[in-house]
Amino acid sequence: xxxxxxxxxxxxxxxxxxxxxxxxxxxxxxxxxxxxxxxxxxxxxxxxxxxxxxxxxxxxxxxxxxxxxxxxxxxxxxxxxxxxxxxxxxxxxxxxxxxxxxxxxxxxxxxxxxxxxxxxxxxxxxxxxxxxxxxxxxxxxxxxxxxxxxxxxxxxxxxxxxxxxxxxxxxxxxxxxxxxxxxxxxxxxxxxxxxxxxxxxxxxxxxxxxxxxxxxxxxxxxxxxxxxxxxxxxxxxxxxxxxxxxxxxxxxxxxxxxxxxxxxxxxxxxxxxxxxxxxxxxxxxxxxxx
Numbered sequence: 355x356x357x358x359x360x361x362x363x364x365x366x367x368x369x370x371x372x373x374x375x376x377x378x379x380x381x382x383x384x385x386x387x388x389x390x391x392x393x394x395x396x397x398x399x400x401x402x403x404x405x406x407x408x409x410x411x412x413x414x415x416x417x418x419x420x421x422x423x424x425x426x427x428x429x430x431x432x433x434x435x436x437x438x439x440x441x442x443x444x445x446x447x448x449x450x451x452x453x454x455x456x457x458x459x460x461x462x463x464x465x466x467x468x469x470x471x472x473x474x475x476x477x478x479x480x481x482x483x484x485x486x487x488x489x490x491x492x493x494x495x496x497x498x499x500x501x502x503x504x505x506x507x508x509x510x511x512x513x514x515x516x517x518x519x520x521x522x523x524x525x526x527x528x529x530x531x532x533x534x535x536x537x538x539x540x541x542x543x544x545x546x547x548x549x550x551x552x553x554x555x556x557x558x559x560x561x562x563x564x565x566x567x568x569x570x571x572x573x574x575x576x577x578x579x580x581x582x583x584x585x586x587x588x589x590x591x592x593x594x595x596x597x598x599x600x601x602x603x604x605x606x607x608x609x610x611x612x613x614x615x616x617x618x619x620x621x622x623x624x625x626x627x628x629x630x631x632x633x634x635x636x637x638x639x640x641x642x643x644x
Contacts, residue, residue, distance in 0.1 A: 365400075372400035379407040416442075420450045430457035438472060501547065506631065508544025511537065513628045519621065528617030528624070531560065533609045535577050541612065542578065554615045558586040561608025564593050570607040578610070 368389060375385045382397060391397050419440055426436050436447050499507070515537070517529035530541055545555070557578060561570050567588060575582040589611070614620060 369400045372397075373404055376401045376404040376407075379409070381407065416446070419446075423447050423450045424454065427451040427454050427457070432457065435468070435472075504540075504544055504547055507540065508547070509624060509627045509631060511541060511544070512624055516624075519625065526618040526621040528614035528621050530612045531609050533607070538577060538610055538612070545614070548620070550614055550620065554617075556586055556613045556615060557584065558589060558611040558613075559608050560589040560591065560611055562591045562593055562606075565602075565606055565608060566604070573607045574610045578612075 368391070371389060372385055372391075375388055380388070382401070385401065386392060386397055389400075391400070419442055423436050423440060423442065423446075426439065431439070433444055433447055436442070436451075437444050440447075512528075512530060515530060515532055517525060517527055517531075519525050532538055532541070542555075546552075557574070557580065559567070559571050559574055561567055567590070571582050571585060571588060575585060
Protein backbone atom coordinates (compact mmCIF):
# COMPACT_ATOMS: atom_id res chain seq x y z
CA UNK A 355 0.00 0.00 0.00
CA UNK A 356 1.29 3.47 -0.91
CA UNK A 357 0.52 6.42 1.34
CA UNK A 358 0.46 10.12 0.78
CA UNK A 359 3.88 11.79 1.26
CA UNK A 360 4.56 14.10 4.14
CA UNK A 361 2.89 13.60 7.54
CA UNK A 362 1.34 10.24 6.51
CA UNK A 363 4.63 8.80 5.14
CA UNK A 364 5.42 7.04 8.42
CA UNK A 365 2.21 5.03 8.28
CA UNK A 366 3.41 2.23 10.53
CA UNK A 367 4.53 4.70 13.18
CA UNK A 368 1.20 6.46 13.05
CA UNK A 369 -0.63 3.14 13.20
CA UNK A 370 1.28 2.12 16.31
CA UNK A 371 0.24 5.36 18.03
CA UNK A 372 -3.36 5.09 16.82
CA UNK A 373 -3.68 1.50 18.02
CA UNK A 374 -2.26 2.45 21.41
CA UNK A 375 -4.76 5.28 21.74
CA UNK A 376 -7.57 3.01 20.61
CA UNK A 377 -6.70 0.45 23.27
CA UNK A 378 -6.75 3.22 25.84
CA UNK A 379 -10.43 3.68 25.03
CA UNK A 380 -10.33 6.73 22.74
CA UNK A 381 -12.90 7.29 20.03
CA UNK A 382 -12.01 7.96 16.39
CA UNK A 383 -12.66 11.65 16.88
CA UNK A 384 -10.34 11.77 19.89
CA UNK A 385 -7.60 9.90 17.98
CA UNK A 386 -8.05 12.29 15.06
CA UNK A 387 -7.60 15.31 17.30
CA UNK A 388 -4.65 13.75 19.13
CA UNK A 389 -2.71 12.77 16.00
CA UNK A 390 -3.99 15.66 13.82
CA UNK A 391 -5.14 13.23 11.11
CA UNK A 392 -8.18 14.60 9.33
CA UNK A 393 -8.36 12.12 6.46
CA UNK A 394 -11.08 9.63 7.43
CA UNK A 395 -9.81 6.91 5.09
CA UNK A 396 -6.31 7.09 6.58
CA UNK A 397 -7.76 7.23 10.10
CA UNK A 398 -9.82 4.10 9.57
CA UNK A 399 -6.81 2.29 8.13
CA UNK A 400 -4.74 3.21 11.17
CA UNK A 401 -7.15 1.52 13.61
CA UNK A 402 -8.24 -1.29 11.33
CA UNK A 403 -8.82 -4.47 13.28
CA UNK A 404 -9.13 -2.68 16.61
CA UNK A 405 -12.69 -2.84 18.03
CA UNK A 406 -14.20 0.47 19.15
CA UNK A 407 -14.50 1.02 22.92
CA UNK A 408 -17.80 -0.08 24.42
CA UNK A 409 -18.74 3.44 25.50
CA UNK A 410 -18.87 4.63 21.89
CA UNK A 411 -21.41 2.04 20.82
CA UNK A 412 -24.91 3.40 20.47
CA UNK A 413 -27.68 1.27 21.99
CA UNK A 414 -29.72 -0.43 19.33
CA UNK A 415 -33.40 0.28 19.91
CA UNK A 416 -34.26 -2.90 18.02
CA UNK A 417 -32.21 -5.26 20.18
CA UNK A 418 -35.17 -6.07 22.41
CA UNK A 419 -37.43 -6.62 19.42
CA UNK A 420 -34.82 -8.89 17.84
CA UNK A 421 -34.59 -11.03 20.96
CA UNK A 422 -38.37 -11.23 21.24
CA UNK A 423 -38.66 -12.20 17.56
CA UNK A 424 -36.14 -15.00 18.02
CA UNK A 425 -37.96 -16.19 21.12
CA UNK A 426 -41.28 -16.34 19.26
CA UNK A 427 -39.68 -18.06 16.27
CA UNK A 428 -38.28 -20.78 18.53
CA UNK A 429 -41.83 -21.28 19.82
CA UNK A 430 -42.96 -22.04 16.28
CA UNK A 431 -44.45 -18.70 15.29
CA UNK A 432 -44.65 -17.77 11.60
CA UNK A 433 -43.34 -14.54 10.10
CA UNK A 434 -46.91 -13.24 9.81
CA UNK A 435 -47.61 -13.91 13.48
CA UNK A 436 -44.37 -12.29 14.64
CA UNK A 437 -44.99 -9.28 12.39
CA UNK A 438 -48.50 -8.81 13.82
CA UNK A 439 -47.31 -9.25 17.40
CA UNK A 440 -44.26 -6.96 17.33
CA UNK A 441 -45.20 -4.50 14.59
CA UNK A 442 -41.85 -5.02 12.80
CA UNK A 443 -41.25 -5.31 9.08
CA UNK A 444 -41.11 -8.77 7.57
CA UNK A 445 -37.63 -8.07 6.16
CA UNK A 446 -36.26 -7.27 9.63
CA UNK A 447 -37.79 -10.40 11.12
CA UNK A 448 -36.35 -12.52 8.32
CA UNK A 449 -32.89 -11.09 8.97
CA UNK A 450 -33.11 -11.66 12.72
CA UNK A 451 -34.30 -15.29 12.66
CA UNK A 452 -32.90 -16.68 9.41
CA UNK A 453 -30.43 -18.91 11.27
CA UNK A 454 -33.19 -20.56 13.30
CA UNK A 455 -35.00 -23.73 12.22
CA UNK A 456 -38.26 -23.23 10.39
CA UNK A 457 -41.38 -24.16 12.36
CA UNK A 458 -43.37 -27.17 11.26
CA UNK A 459 -45.94 -26.32 8.65
CA UNK A 460 -49.34 -25.92 10.26
CA UNK A 461 -52.44 -27.64 9.12
CA UNK A 462 -54.35 -25.34 6.69
CA UNK A 463 -57.47 -25.54 8.86
CA UNK A 464 -55.47 -24.52 11.92
CA UNK A 465 -53.87 -21.65 10.01
CA UNK A 466 -57.29 -20.45 8.88
CA UNK A 467 -58.52 -20.64 12.47
CA UNK A 468 -55.55 -18.59 13.73
CA UNK A 469 -56.04 -16.01 10.97
CA UNK A 470 -59.73 -15.70 11.82
CA UNK A 471 -58.86 -15.31 15.52
CA UNK A 472 -56.38 -12.55 14.67
CA UNK A 473 -58.98 -10.72 12.58
CA UNK A 474 -61.53 -11.02 15.39
CA UNK A 475 -59.06 -9.69 17.95
CA UNK A 476 -58.43 -6.71 15.68
CA UNK A 477 -62.17 -6.17 15.27
CA UNK A 478 -62.67 -6.26 19.03
CA UNK A 479 -59.88 -3.71 19.50
CA UNK A 480 -61.50 -1.39 16.94
CA UNK A 481 -64.91 -1.75 18.60
CA UNK A 482 -63.45 -1.09 22.03
CA UNK A 483 -61.74 2.07 20.81
CA UNK A 484 -65.06 3.24 19.33
CA UNK A 485 -66.78 2.63 22.66
CA UNK A 486 -64.10 4.49 24.58
CA UNK A 487 -64.25 7.42 22.13
CA UNK A 488 -68.02 7.65 22.54
CA UNK A 489 -67.54 7.81 26.31
CA UNK A 490 -64.84 10.48 26.03
CA UNK A 491 -67.03 12.59 23.75
CA UNK A 492 -69.99 12.25 26.12
CA UNK A 493 -67.86 13.24 29.12
CA UNK A 494 -66.79 16.44 27.32
CA UNK A 495 -70.44 17.33 26.70
CA UNK A 496 -71.08 17.70 30.44
CA UNK A 497 -68.52 20.35 31.28
CA UNK A 498 -68.49 22.08 34.67
CA UNK A 499 -71.49 21.48 36.94
CA UNK A 500 -73.42 24.45 38.26
CA UNK A 501 -74.68 24.46 41.84
CA UNK A 502 -78.19 23.66 40.59
CA UNK A 503 -76.84 20.82 38.42
CA UNK A 504 -75.17 19.27 41.46
CA UNK A 505 -78.24 19.85 43.61
CA UNK A 506 -80.61 18.09 41.19
CA UNK A 507 -78.17 15.27 40.54
CA UNK A 508 -77.72 14.69 44.26
CA UNK A 509 -81.46 14.54 44.94
CA UNK A 510 -82.02 12.04 42.13
CA UNK A 511 -78.97 10.01 43.19
CA UNK A 512 -80.11 9.77 46.79
CA UNK A 513 -83.65 8.79 45.86
CA UNK A 514 -82.28 6.04 43.61
CA UNK A 515 -79.63 4.66 45.99
CA UNK A 516 -80.37 5.97 49.49
CA UNK A 517 -82.54 4.58 52.28
CA UNK A 518 -86.18 5.73 52.20
CA UNK A 519 -88.96 6.02 54.72
CA UNK A 520 -91.81 3.52 54.42
CA UNK A 521 -95.40 3.83 55.74
CA UNK A 522 -94.95 0.52 57.52
CA UNK A 523 -91.47 1.35 58.87
CA UNK A 524 -90.67 4.91 59.91
CA UNK A 525 -87.02 5.42 58.91
CA UNK A 526 -86.23 9.07 58.43
CA UNK A 527 -82.49 8.46 58.18
CA UNK A 528 -80.03 9.74 55.59
CA UNK A 529 -78.26 6.48 54.73
CA UNK A 530 -76.47 5.91 51.44
CA UNK A 531 -74.79 2.74 50.13
CA UNK A 532 -72.78 2.33 46.93
CA UNK A 533 -69.78 0.51 45.47
CA UNK A 534 -68.79 3.13 42.86
CA UNK A 535 -66.12 5.61 44.04
CA UNK A 536 -67.39 8.16 41.52
CA UNK A 537 -70.91 7.96 42.92
CA UNK A 538 -69.53 8.34 46.46
CA UNK A 539 -67.53 11.40 45.37
CA UNK A 540 -70.60 13.08 43.86
CA UNK A 541 -72.73 12.25 46.90
CA UNK A 542 -70.18 13.74 49.32
CA UNK A 543 -69.89 16.87 47.15
CA UNK A 544 -73.67 17.19 47.29
CA UNK A 545 -73.76 16.85 51.08
CA UNK A 546 -71.04 19.45 51.35
CA UNK A 547 -73.03 21.83 49.15
CA UNK A 548 -76.03 21.32 51.44
CA UNK A 549 -73.91 22.40 54.39
CA UNK A 550 -73.66 19.00 56.11
CA UNK A 551 -70.59 19.08 58.35
CA UNK A 552 -68.08 16.27 57.80
CA UNK A 553 -68.08 15.37 61.50
CA UNK A 554 -71.72 14.31 61.13
CA UNK A 555 -70.77 11.57 58.64
CA UNK A 556 -70.37 7.98 59.75
CA UNK A 557 -68.63 5.47 57.47
CA UNK A 558 -68.85 1.70 57.34
CA UNK A 559 -67.73 -0.91 54.81
CA UNK A 560 -70.08 -3.71 53.75
CA UNK A 561 -68.31 -6.63 52.08
CA UNK A 562 -68.31 -10.41 51.56
CA UNK A 563 -66.34 -12.54 54.01
CA UNK A 564 -64.10 -13.99 51.28
CA UNK A 565 -62.80 -10.59 50.12
CA UNK A 566 -59.75 -8.56 51.20
CA UNK A 567 -61.50 -6.77 54.05
CA UNK A 568 -58.54 -4.74 55.32
CA UNK A 569 -57.62 -3.70 51.78
CA UNK A 570 -61.20 -2.55 51.15
CA UNK A 571 -61.20 -0.51 54.36
CA UNK A 572 -57.97 1.22 53.35
CA UNK A 573 -59.33 1.90 49.87
CA UNK A 574 -62.55 3.54 51.07
CA UNK A 575 -60.80 5.51 53.82
CA UNK A 576 -58.48 7.00 51.21
CA UNK A 577 -61.40 7.65 48.84
CA UNK A 578 -63.25 9.78 51.41
CA UNK A 579 -60.16 11.30 53.02
CA UNK A 580 -60.36 9.91 56.56
CA UNK A 581 -58.40 7.47 58.72
CA UNK A 582 -59.44 3.81 58.77
CA UNK A 583 -59.67 4.06 62.55
CA UNK A 584 -62.67 6.41 62.22
CA UNK A 585 -64.73 3.75 60.39
CA UNK A 586 -67.46 1.91 62.21
CA UNK A 587 -67.26 -1.88 62.43
CA UNK A 588 -67.33 -3.47 58.98
CA UNK A 589 -70.43 -5.46 58.04
CA UNK A 590 -69.41 -8.92 56.80
CA UNK A 591 -71.77 -10.62 54.39
CA UNK A 592 -71.70 -14.42 54.55
CA UNK A 593 -71.14 -16.23 51.29
CA UNK A 594 -73.90 -18.48 50.02
CA UNK A 595 -72.19 -21.52 48.45
CA UNK A 596 -75.17 -22.05 46.15
CA UNK A 597 -74.58 -18.74 44.36
CA UNK A 598 -71.83 -17.89 41.92
CA UNK A 599 -70.53 -14.41 42.69
CA UNK A 600 -68.99 -12.34 39.91
CA UNK A 601 -67.96 -9.42 42.12
CA UNK A 602 -64.67 -11.01 43.10
CA UNK A 603 -60.97 -10.32 42.55
CA UNK A 604 -58.62 -7.51 43.49
CA UNK A 605 -61.00 -4.82 42.24
CA UNK A 606 -63.87 -5.93 44.47
CA UNK A 607 -63.95 -3.63 47.49
CA UNK A 608 -67.52 -4.08 48.68
CA UNK A 609 -69.78 -1.10 49.35
CA UNK A 610 -69.33 2.01 51.43
CA UNK A 611 -72.16 2.93 53.77
CA UNK A 612 -72.47 6.62 54.66
CA UNK A 613 -74.87 7.77 57.34
CA UNK A 614 -75.58 11.37 58.34
CA UNK A 615 -76.12 11.58 62.09
CA UNK A 616 -79.19 13.50 63.26
CA UNK A 617 -80.43 13.39 59.67
CA UNK A 618 -84.23 13.22 60.11
CA UNK A 619 -84.81 16.84 59.09
CA UNK A 620 -82.47 16.50 56.10
CA UNK A 621 -84.26 13.33 55.02
CA UNK A 622 -87.63 15.12 55.03
CA UNK A 623 -86.19 17.86 52.83
CA UNK A 624 -84.72 15.28 50.42
CA UNK A 625 -88.08 13.56 50.09
CA UNK A 626 -89.75 16.91 49.54
CA UNK A 627 -87.19 17.90 46.89
CA UNK A 628 -87.77 14.63 45.08
CA UNK A 629 -91.52 15.03 44.98
CA UNK A 630 -90.98 18.60 43.84
CA UNK A 631 -88.91 17.36 40.91
CA UNK A 632 -91.62 14.87 39.94
CA UNK A 633 -94.28 17.57 40.13
CA UNK A 634 -92.03 19.85 38.10
CA UNK A 635 -91.94 17.32 35.30
CA UNK A 636 -95.75 17.24 35.11
CA UNK A 637 -95.89 21.04 35.10
CA UNK A 638 -93.26 21.27 32.35
CA UNK A 639 -95.11 18.75 30.19
CA UNK A 640 -98.45 20.51 30.59
CA UNK A 641 -96.88 23.87 29.72
CA UNK A 642 -95.16 22.44 26.65
CA UNK A 643 -91.61 23.16 27.90
CA UNK A 644 -90.53 19.55 27.54
